Amino acid sequence: MTDPKTVLSVEGVSVDTIPSGAKPIVRNIGFTVAEGETVCIVGESGSGKSVTSMAIMGLLPKDALRVTAGRILLDGEDILTASPARMRELRAARVAMVFQEPMTALNPVRTVGDQIDEVLRLHTKLPPAERKKRVLTMLERVHMPDVDRIYRSYPHELSGGQRQRIVIAMALILRPRLLLADEPTTALDVTTQKQILHLIKELQEQEKTAVIFVTHDFGVVSEIADRIVVMNRGDLVETGSRDAILTNPQQDYTRMLVASVPSLIPRRDPVDTGPKVLEVVGLDKRYGKKSMFSDPSVMAAQGIGFTVRKGEITGIIGESGSGKSTVARCVMRLTDPTDGAVIVNGTDIASARNLKTVRKQVQYIFQDPYRSLNPRRTIGQSLMEGLVNYGMPEAEARRKVGETLELVNLPAAVMSRYPHQFSGGQRQRLAIARAVVMEPDLLIADEAVSALDVTVQAQVLRLFEDIRDRTGIAILFITHDLRVAAQICNTVVVMQRGRIVEQGAAKDVLAHPAHAYTRALIDAAPAPDWDFQNFRPAVKVS
Template sequence: MTSTPASSATGAPVLQIQGLAVRLTDASGGDPSGGDPSGGAPRHVVQDISFDIHAGETLCVVGESGSGKSVTSFAVMGLLAPDALRPCAGRILLDGEDILACSPERLRELRATRMSMVFQEPMTALNPVRTVGWQIDEVLRAHSKLNTAARKKKILDMLQAVRLPDIERIYASYPHQLSGGQRQRIVICMALILNPRLLIADEPTTALDVTTQKQILTLIRELQQTHDTAVLFITHDFGVVADIADRIAVMNRGHIVEVGTREQILTQPREAYTRMLVSSVPSLAPAARGAPDGTPLLTVRGLHKTYTERGLFKPRRTVNAVNDVSFMLRRKEILGIVGESGSGKSTVARCIARLIDPSAGSVRIDQQEIATASRRTFRPLRQRIQVVFQDPYRSLNARMRVGESIIEGLRNFGTGRHEARRRAMELLEVVGLSADAMERYPHQFSGGQRQRICIARALALSPDILIADEAVSALDVSVQAQVLDLIEAIRERTGTAVLFITHDLRVAAQICNTIVVMKSGRIVEAASAHEVLSQPRDAYTRQLIDAAPGRHWDFQHFRPAA
């Protein structure tokens, strides 16, 4: 999908941000005047932010975590927590009206009618105990005078517009009954049901597979063109930026680094920070990496996992989540499993780690069968397989110091406390953190640092197999590059084999020796990464590659020579 310059860009901007500054409030540790407790300068989260967006235009805001992207968007929507953050300078003009001067009542009126927002995680944006039809209808009840029949017709028309199947069933469904892509379409329905002038999309496709992501991006673009909506799109995915942006604003540490057209920023960036971000994007061209020789460390044969769904008034339904999956993983090999959501990737990983029990098949480490082993028999083997999950914050105990989280596994397997602490400090250095991190809590670290801590915890037991389940999908491109380099270094240094689950083909291209492609619980293709991505044999694999965002762009112009 390509982006065309906004035809309405010559008119008055829909959104103008002029010199915006947001500071921490006294409840967050600063004083009421914006200074720190010692009388220093005000602690600003964002400062001197200025840009505008015209009707029909898409402005992508990019930058690392903590750069102020989301704070800026929340300030526009009037959603900053008043006990934590407060705008202290500048103006935010929506069709000439200053958002910062609006009363709470006026802000509620503007939301949904003139501006709306699509959040990253639809499950947190939707009420789990209400049907999605009821939730979309709530917007119309609050902001329109339509009767019940007219409201339902408008909702069904919008569900049809976002290309949802069986719209009457979807209307009556609860969020948990829909897929991730369907839930995101519901959130888009809620945001666009009243044809707002401004749509803010905050990482709306980060957790989606490439085909669903392409559908959502196409949908936003089509709806934008139909209603001439101005779009503020926040993302760290430069592939998405390359596909949809008219202009790009780059943020770093609360400041605008540079603003320009898509071509200017991606091909001729002025600032070193922008060049660093662009060059950190993995290439879709696979590196030449052969599979290591030697005896397989992990052998999976005929793996099946079947779920049976039961309902009070419905017949039992059998779902084959994994169906006859077989592959081998050698020591020091990184094997990637790719596919859409629901393809069975994570189910395979959980069966191997025995977080769930396989329904049938064989899983062997060396020559030891673990698929049918009892829990007692498998417990000593658990230290040989460790998992790094997608969300490091949910993986770590928020009330436990980082050091205790890392040594917990060692202590459970009989290591003395003194030795366990020494090992934990060594591992923190291996993953690029200092030993003083031992005494801090997870919330005191960035997302990339928390993922490094999870990797350190997984390595504490010196596993033979490390399973990384979407371990870098939510990270900035620069942090992602660091974590991928870390995994590669650990593989080379320790000989650990890595099972790498991902929906990002760029990441798979750069780190994997072998790629297994899954669809509907089955393997459709398995070969070297170079063969799968350069000469795919299966139509489904070609479909995944074609859906990869920004696949026609080369982001490696500014990468320093090795």
Template sequence: MSTPILRIENLVVETGGRYPVPILNGISLEIGSGETVCLVGESGSGKSVTSLATMGLLPKGALVARSGHIWLEGEDVLAAGPRRLKQLRATRMSMIFQEPMTALNPVLTVGRQIEEVLKAHASLGAGEQRRRVLEMLEQVHLPDVERIYGSYPHQLSGGQRQRIMIAMALILRPKLLIADEPTTALDVTTQKQILKLVRELQAELGTSVLFITHDMGVVADIADRVCVMHHGDIVETAATKTILSDPKEAYTRALLAAVPALLPRSPRADKSYETVLETVELGMVYRQKSFLRARPGTVAAEDVNLVLRRGRTLGIVGESGSGKSTVARCVMRLIDPTAGSVRVGGKDISSLSRNALRPYRKRIQMIFQDPNRSLNPRITVGDSITEGPINYGAKRAAARSRAAELLELVGMPADVLDRHPHQFSGGQRQRIAIARALAMDPDVLVADEAVSALDVSVQAQVLDLLDDIQARLGVAILFITHDLRVAAQICDDVAVMQKGRVVEYGPAEAVLRHPRQDYTRELIEAAPGRDWDFPNFRPLAATLAADPRI
């Protein structure tokens, strides 16, 4: 390895206060010039704390670096004062955060926000600042840079906002770039573009990259070396191919085993002919109101025809803006479709009034992406689960007894009924959200990106849980996701959406193994790590060659 740009030696980070709790237990790692090192592990392993300590951004009073060294080009970051740390940030090291919408100032144009970096660290005139910013926007492959320069964050797509963050981080050509989960919330094609962009800029600028992620597909595509973290320790470090094909530690093997390969599940016999949900020529146009003149609306969904039978899982996949979530909201009648129909048990509910719709509400329940936002933090788990049944006439004692049964069904002890959501991990909260949805004894569960924010091991547990619940209760699942691996693992049928229309629809085996449409092939090609069979620690080609039946 070349001379290290970053060298962390025996770094210990603890919580502040009278009784400190260790977060990092003396970790050590190195990153060479122009090298990409991926730091992987589950939530709570210490990945983000490592990045914050390197940037000198540990929250004061909450976390403290007790001992060790962080050498950036030979200078100890931990020994630097606030003024020196400010100089080091952006000039010699910079960071891309996970969610650009929260990292960018919503009341300033993106051009002005990038200029603030130049104002703080470079003596340039206004004209030269603008020229440098426009040049950087072109380098990150943004279209119509003059328009983008004057745009506000909310006027840009998620991928464009992430490119703005990359432009801001690299405009002063730092030697070290720290990327903390920069592609987690992006669809596969945008994710592929961002990863390609990082590699291009790294080659052009010679920047070293510390890439923090829990997505092993991203690791396979971008990393030179991998450091695996677990409970504040780096348990294994090796070249990427070595980690993927010959992991030594049990934790690394378990982490890889939890990553689904891009191989469709074995076809299940369709034992039920009962259609529980159907959309017929469903359409949704968002119209802009204007007192002066009629404006054309935005077509979010058009001629969507789907059929979901009892005990089956139908996946809807596609890029951001393809119309997936719009279809889910129309099915739930959270919004009213502008065309077509939604049929539940053969009954069209698309135009029913609020009162007439009430009996059908309980037959379709939703599991949202983020349980932190869908569970009320002020009320107990028991009250969250029993609220729906009680509103539909159930006795409180019976509803509470049923809630205890459902918690046991989703793998949670019944004694959690009187605790609050903040007392649980993300995976546990999602299990509680599933129990709440099942409390209404629905025919259909609508899962909108229900596992996209979870670690791979927790994600695998939740997917297994949904499969088990489906086998026991016969509930049908409409599963919206941008992760083709997840779709391959859980879905019986797959509908591919592009620009509001279903462009390919059929059994998961046919759609994912033998796609007919170019767009579907592009989605599959864009999936990170698509060439690896992670659970078997070998390239996917080797798995296919070993078993021609797959």
């Protein structure tokens, strides 16, 4: 018998492939979640976190995975023996899930109000007027502005944070006993992330909902967890209270995970000497056009000015919509600036017509390497393309690609493989190699580590620094993660609503912020006063 307050009990659960593999991909997992409790499941990509949560929801793909052992008790009922019809009754009403990417979880051709209303239509017999009243009340509870307008809006008309609130509203409108949240804050900036975490906690306290939070972000874990379950390659490595796991982890794997979380204490000195590789002067970017009677245009960037020297890593930080990526794309000339100068090695490229030379001098690393690598071309073909286009013989290009792959700690033999045959971290290394092989003077990395788990993120950050130290390349690093900026950046530019509000040495800006917005960003970062690498509260920089 389980404790009356135990909402979920996972007992010796194993999940295997169909047909069975050499060994189950999740093995003998067991833990409990009580009402009002938050249990965080943590681990690297491939650890089995999401497979475990999908098994609890009964959403494992029928033709690919199956539970081969154990029980999953939801308020004492073994959901593994439930019929498909019974599972449809339980979902949303008793157990609900918030997925990582709300844009893929929402139907783009239906209003969000209609999609929340669908949950009530399927699980209740309420009349339409009462359903709409409940939906509007729920939208107010998740702190949406102008709920009548939001009710009529389509997903693409909302921000990322608003879409995540809609998904949470859909999950909680029937007051389920258990909520599973699978990486719901990974792609959000720190202030929106803090709002979402506070919202989940607020609704949990009101309803005493049990929460399973799947994440690789130990900053988030330290803020919300009551207990932590650590997984690695399908095995349960360690479980315990939040304080026990974060201050005194017993297993080497757990210690490695926690110690991989970057500190908020800046550690790089500014680069005061050396030639200026990039100089941005008075950069403006306006979308839309002015007319005689109105100004429907939007200033995405205004009066932007900063420099990046040889061997320097300059970070641009700010919330979503602050203009970070707009500035990066203007520097690369992926979009044309409205006004101002972008000077690369002494030449203003802002209005240059022939961009062939610019493309070689400035290379771009995108956030999602899987979408930026051609899935139908081998790695060798993708990485050689730029060199061959600039006239290098194919044999020489192949040799150079092999050398560059070694630089990013991948063997030259991978040139014959395709992007889908690599992990996320390996694909990001390949994207870096494709940019570095051109020997650019400036490398632009746009949220290049935001989707990686902490250990892979630490590896990729070390790789950026290693490449900078070995080649002297200048790097413009776009990020919303202040911990990443503190570890890798020499200087920091803080943007808000298209303007720079503060800039300077990372040690000055992040340790002693002068602007209220910068202070708000730092305060919003999960666990700002925790030094994960030493398993203790951080020592403040004086």
